[in-house]
Amino acid sequence: MKSIVQEILKQYPTAGHDSLIPILQSVQEKLGFLSEESVTEVSKFLKMPTSKIFGVATFYNQFRFNQPGKYHIQLCRGTACHVLGSATVLDEVEKQLKVKAGQTTRDKLFSLEVVACIGACGLAPVISINGEFHAKVTSDSIKSVLEDYRKREEQQ
Numbered sequence: 001m002k003s004i005v006q007e008i009l010k011q012y013p014t015a016g017h018d019s020l021i022p023i024l025q026s027v028q029e030k031l032g033f034l035s036e037e038s039v040t041e042v043s044k045f046l047k048m049p050t051s052k053i054f055g056v057a058t059f060y061n062q063f064r065f066n067q068p069g070k071y072h073i074q075l076c077r078g079t080a081c082h083v084l085g086s087a088t089v090l091d092e093v094e095k096q097l098k099v100k101a102g103q104t105t106r107d108k109l110f111s112l113e114v115v116a117c118i119g120a121c122g123l124a125p126v127i128s129i130n131g132e133f134h135a136k137v138t139s140d141s142i143k144s145v146l147e148d149y150r151k152r153e154e155q156q
Helices: 002-010 017-031 036-046 050-059 079-083 086-097 141-155
Strands: 071-076 110-115 127-129 132-134
Touching (some): 017 036, 086 141
C-alpha cells in the first residue's frame, strides 16, 4: 500500500496544501478507500498533521475510510427514492448483510454506502452495485438481488 501511495505522490512534485483533495482522490481511486497508513504518507509528504487531513477528508462525503467490499452497494436516498420507499430498502439491506451504511461485511463481499442521489430518479428507488443499476427495488426484491450476487460468487 505504501508503494502505491508513493507512486501517486510522485505525480505531485511541487504539491502544497492546495493539492490535498486531488491527492486524496487519487489515493482513493487506486486503493478504494483512505487507509490510516495512506493518510500518514500524505501527511508526511505535505508536512501537514494527520488530524488536519482527516478533518478535511471527513468533511467530504466522497471519501471512504473502510475498504469496500467486492460488491459495493450504493443506495440512493434522494427525494424520488425516499418518497418511493428507499428507507425500507435500506433497512432490509442492513438486515440482510448485518452491516450499517459505511461498513463492509465480515467476508469482504459487500459494502454499503448511502448516497444523496444517483441521478436515476425515473428508476426510483434505485441501487447501484459496482455500477450496475437495479431499478424499482423493494424490501422484498432486494433479497433476491443480494442472493444473485452471492450465487455469482459461489460460481467463481
